[in-house]
Amino acid sequence: MSKPDGQKVWFAKFNAHIGSVKTNLVRRKHSDNPTCPCCGELETTEHIYQCKSANMQAAYDVHMEELTSHLRAKTSKAITDSIIEV
Secondary structure, three states: OOOOHHHHHHHHHHHHOOOOOHHHHHHOOOOOOOEOOOOOOEOOOOHHHHOOOHHHHHHHHHHHHHHHHHHHHHOOHHHHHHHHHO
16 A cells, blocks of 8 residues: 555566566557667566666666755755665
8 A cells, every 4th residue: 555556556567577678668659679779688677677788777877866966956865875775
């Protein structure tokens, strides 16, 4: 009950493997290429978290830096460190 509705929906779609990844978009005829735009491998739900592309790592680094900056400005060091560690 404590999770926002959008997060609940995303989690349910992730677990059911029905999210908007390229393999599902091809199956639904919304795309004609099932490969990851960053690395060229088949893009599945799990691949989003396992992609080894430098572009994916760069995007992760940018977003983690933004999150860290926001947390350091808005919360205590202990809370920030705990969230970043997870």
